[in-house]
Amino acid sequence: MNSRELASLLEGEHYGKEVYISSFCIDSRRIKPGQTFVALRGRSHDGHDFAEEALKRGAVALLVERRLELPATQIVVKDSLQALRRVAKLKRENFKGKVIAIAGSAGKTTTKELVAFLLSRVSKVCKTPKNFNSQVGVPLSVANFPEDCDYWVVEVGASALGDVKRLVELIEPHVRVITSIGEEHLETFGCVDHVILGNGEVFSHMKEEDIGVFPAWLKDCYRVDKKVLFGQEPFTAKEISLSLEGVSFLVDGVCVFLPVPSLAIVENTLCALAVLHALGLDWRAFLGCLKEFTPVEGRFRVLKRDRLFVIDDSYNANPLSVRKA
The missing domain is CATH 3.40.1190.10 (Mur-like, catalytic domain)
Structure with a gap:
């Protein structure tokens, strides 16, 4: 989709040259070349203040709530978050x-x-x-x-x-x-x-x-x-066995192993x-595929060095997940 088509779908105003819209990013520090920067207003920061940085890092267009004094393709909408939600809704409909x-x-x-x-x-x-x-x-x-x-x-x-x-x-x-x-x-x-x-x-x-x-x-x-x-x-587990190598259990009579302790x-x-x-x-x-599963960072990942084992379960948790750990 090009930027002019997107502006029309979002009932916004288009400024600057027409460019191809591939993907979106809301963090100017993590923008990738070719992405469109979406300027969101938060409680303590306004994304519009970081639009120039996003352009320097390779953004090809800006989705904003007011036209900025920047030499860039801009799509101006009433509400940037609602516009992003509208893009997602269109994606879901298709x-x-x-x-x-x-x-x-x-x-x-x-x-x-x-x-x-x-x-x-x-x-x-x-x-x-x-x-x-x-x-x-x-x-x-x-x-x-x-x-x-x-x-x-x-x-x-x-x-x-x-x-x-x-x-x-x-x-x-x-x-x-x-x-x-x-x-x-x-x-x-x-x-x-x-x-x-x-x-x-x-x-x-x-x-x-x-x-x-x-x-x-x-x-x-x-x-x-x-x-x-x-x-x-x-969908029940029987004969559960836990070790530093992972956990094994029976499901419907079949032994399952995951390399997560x-x-x-x-x-x-x-x-x-x-x-x-x-x-x-x-x-x-x-x-049988479960033995190859790798947990995400901060959730019971085992780090090994020589004879030491460190279990990283450092992700922010609530009382329920702490009890489960």
Whole structure:
């Protein structure tokens, strides 16, 4: 898409020469040559103040809320974040594959990585990077997804009621997942009951063919017609064995090993297998692949040097994930 076409779709004003729009970035420090810099206004910083730096680093266009005195292609809109969300919405409307949304109080990123890792064995997968699960991170990720993917695996975060609902409205997932429920962001949720409600927004506006995936112990908390529950047969773990090398357990009589020394990843794995089942795939055929899974940074990664072992589980955590660790 070229910049003039994008300006028209966003009902914005176009200034400067017409350029090709490939992808978007909101951080001037991480801009890559050829990207469009989206200037967002935050609580303490205004992205418009960093537009010049973005251009110096290779940005080909600016998506801004006011015209800047800079020699660059500019698309001026009323609200940069809403414009980015609109780009993501257009991408979703044209996407013909399957979308998986992953919510929950803990284990979202690891489960997202597991699902994407397993699906990548059979298809091309797009996933939200790192923990880009916010009202900014999700539309930015989706706007940058290539068009030839078969699956989108999208982590959706929440710190208050309404957060997950807004993201679900944007990505319209076919499979909707809750990994776990526990204390999180109580300063804004207020209580665990609101945590249950907030994460349950992942099931809002479900179509007849959509499927929910969540822990069996939550089955009385949500009204979901089509669902796959983990924590009950066949998605249960037996004979769990933990060592510095990783964790092994039986699923449906088959021994599974992951090179991650964590009990928490057992539940994440059961959830990921339930997602495969919800997608109509033979999840048992993927069990052997799990031994090649590598955890993401800061989440039970084992660092070895000589005879020393360091377990890096330093990612910011809530009480539930600390207890699981």
